[in-house]
Structure formats: structure tokens, C-alpha cells
Amino acid sequence: MRAPSILAALFCLTALIAAAAQAGKLYRWTDRQGIVHYGDRAPDKAPPAEVERLAFRAEPGAIARLRVLQEGERYLAWADNTLAGPIEVRLDFTHSNNIVGSPHLPARAIVDARSSAVVAVLSAQDPTRGGDFELNMRSTPGDPDARARNVDYLLPLQQQQFRIDQGYGGHFSHNEPEHRYAVDFAADIGTPVLAARDGTVMQVESDFDKAGLNLEKYGDRANFVRILHEDGSMALYAHLKDDGGVMVRLGQRVRAGQQIGLSGNTGFSTGPHLHFAVQVNRGMRLESIPFRMTGPQGPLHLSGGAR
Known part of the structure; x- marks a missing residue:
């Protein structure tokens, strides 16, 4: 037929x-012969003054x-x-x-x-x-047949003093199943973000450079790293810095405590912080699950709070 x-x-x-x-970054630069070039990566050898990053709405x-x-x-x-x-x-x-x-x-x-x-x-x-x-x-x-194990996670930030701005069930943005058991850690822009558990870098997003409170405009425009664990659960590290906030590549194996990025303020956000959640696929829908986490002073209390 x-x-x-x-x-x-x-x-x-x-x-x-x-x-x-x-989607991606777009750069324009002029070589030593005066020829203008465009590309999704900045050239290694061109003087920084001659490279311009062009603003456009990434998807x-x-x-x-x-x-x-x-x-x-x-x-x-x-x-x-x-x-x-x-x-x-x-x-x-x-x-x-x-x-x-x-x-x-x-x-x-x-x-x-x-x-x-x-x-x-x-x-x-x-x-x-x-x-x-x-x-x-x-x-x-994620695999809908994955069964998450109850394990201890490390604090995902390289800092001795920390503050939880929004914990489990936070009213500002943790009222949906995907984020109900997420934790927002206050963090200055550029704070090292660490893997909280061993895993494989499953997904990265690094093309965004703005933040705001318009959910329709910024809701899916945060830089993040998603790490897959051996039990099929996935850790999400979100609102990472633009321009170098993601420091790992797709498919890379990482160890707990290894630096994977820099905290920032991208996407739907009231200010600089790190959004951390452990998620599973429950049949064409992501759900966050409760987890245990240990900081420099011992176990963390992860419930409550709102930005």
C-alpha cells in the first residue's frame, strides 16, 4: 500500500x-583574519574579548x-x-x-x-x-519496575554551615508528587555541589541562565544533573549555575562526595539554592520519595520549611 x-x-x-x-548555547567570534564565526561552543584559541555569547531562548x-x-x-x-x-x-x-x-x-x-x-x-x-x-x-x-533501597545520602554541598529553606511538603513548590520529598538547601551561587550517592550521570541540562517566579516561563528551565543509582532510583540536583554549573558529562560514573557542579539560581526559583530530590518512575510519572541524609553534625531533619 x-x-x-x-x-x-x-x-x-x-x-x-x-x-x-x-537547544544550546550560541557563540559568535571573529578570527585573526577578521572572519566572523558562529558555533555552539566557544573556540579554545580565540582571545576571550573576541567571543560573544548570543542571548536566545533555549528549550x-x-x-x-x-x-x-x-x-x-x-x-x-x-x-x-x-x-x-x-x-x-x-x-x-x-x-x-x-x-x-x-x-x-x-x-x-x-x-x-x-x-x-x-x-x-x-x-x-x-x-x-x-x-x-x-x-x-x-x-x-527511569524504569517503572525499579525498587529503591533505604540508604544514607551525603550532604550534597561542600559547606560546613547549611540551612534548609524548604523541606518535605514545603508549600511554595514541594506540593506535587515529583517534588513532595525534595529539599531546598540555601547556597550561595558557585557553592560546590557534590554527589550524595554513587551513580551514573543520566541526564544533564546546562543551557539556562535566568530565574523567576513565572512558573509557565521558568518551570522547566533550570540547569540540573540527574544521577541514576544502582537500585533504579534517581537523584536530582537542580537550579545549578549557568556557564560551568554542570561539571559532569552524560554517562559518567561518579562517587559519593565527588563534585558534580556549582549551585546557582536558574529556573523557577526565589533565589540561590540547591534543590535535591530522590525520584522514581511510578509508571509514566515521576515521584519523589523520602530519604535519609547525614551532614557534618549527623542526621538531618528534612521535614517542613518553606521558601
Whole structure:
């Protein structure tokens, strides 16, 4: 079956989903011959005075990308995992005319770190006539079958004196399941951020440089590091500094106490601090879980407080 209308819809959809990942820093510089260059990284050899960072609105990096490929009379919907840890995806029709999926949509799949998986195979319900469709794919970090162990976490900041500005259930921004058991540590911009537990750097975001109290504008625009632990739980270190606030790379193994970044004030934030949470995937939704933490003076009391 040849169905040009289906193909057009597929190519358009794939392009739109891939475009969400095209975020990054943009630099402009002039070389010694007077030629102007643009790039997503500053040159190593150009004098700093000749390099200009251009301001533009970055978008969060994509967790997964959807690819739809034709194979004979059918179409394969692939999910490409961009993270260095497992994710769960859910594929839905936003529009379907004479097209069915196997398995039936909505369909879910777990995709291993930096790998791809076929989520569904799409074909015509009635092969004698054409059809068209549109797809939507959501993705969530983590394996929904993970079972977190009750372990001690280290204080994620290199400082002897610390203050918790917002603890478990804080009314300002810790009232959603994803952040209910998060802790906000007061920290000057540039304070070393340390891994609270051994793990693998699963996800990083480092392209943002502003903060504010407009949730729609800043809610998903904080710099952060997500570290995957051996039991499948994930630690989130958020609101990191712009320009050098993230000091680890995707897939890197880190040890408890190792520096992974610098605290900052990016995203939805009232001021400089480090947002720390331990999260698990509970079936296409992230939930924070209670944890134990030890500081220089012993166990920390993590409940209550509000920014």
C-alpha cells in the first residue's frame, strides 16, 4: 500500500519532535583574519574579548525522539532514548483514519540507556483504502519496575554551615508528587555541589541562565544533573549555575562526595539554592520519595520549611 498522505504526516511529525532537542548555547567570534564565526561552543584559541555569547531562548533537551520508518506496507514507530539511563515512553494517536497499531495505542515501552526500541507497528485497518494519522509520544526518566533501597545520602554541598529553606511538603513548590520529598538547601551561587550517592550521570541540562517566579516561563528551565543509582532510583540536583554549573558529562560514573557542579539560581526559583530530590518512575510519572541524609553534625531533619 502506497499512501502519500500518511508519509507526509509522518515526516512532519518526526521533524517537529526532533526540533525540540535543538537547544544550546550560541557563540559568535571573529578570527585573526577578521572572519566572523558562529558555533555552539566557544573556540579554545580565540582571545576571550573576541567571543560573544548570543542571548536566545533555549528549550529543554529532548528525553526521547520519535522516528517513524516505512517497512513495506507498514510503519514502525521507534523511540530513541537520549539519556544514559532507562526511560519509559507512551505512544498515542492524536489522529487516526483507518490506521491501527500493534500493540493497540496507547502503547508503552521501556527503552534502555542510549538505545532505541519499536513501540508499535502501524498499518491500515482496511488495506483497500488509504489513511492518515498523527502521533504523540511522552517520555519519563527511569524504569517503572525499579525498587529503591533505604540508604544514607551525603550532604550534597561542600559547606560546613547549611540551612534548609524548604523541606518535605514545603508549600511554595514541594506540593506535587515529583517534588513532595525534595529539599531546598540555601547556597550561595558557585557553592560546590557534590554527589550524595554513587551513580551514573543520566541526564544533564546546562543551557539556562535566568530565574523567576513565572512558573509557565521558568518551570522547566533550570540547569540540573540527574544521577541514576544502582537500585533504579534517581537523584536530582537542580537550579545549578549557568556557564560551568554542570561539571559532569552524560554517562559518567561518579562517587559519593565527588563534585558534580556549582549551585546557582536558574529556573523557577526565589533565589540561590540547591534543590535535591530522590525520584522514581511510578509508571509514566515521576515521584519523589523520602530519604535519609547525614551532614557534618549527623542526621538531618528534612521535614517542613518553606521558601
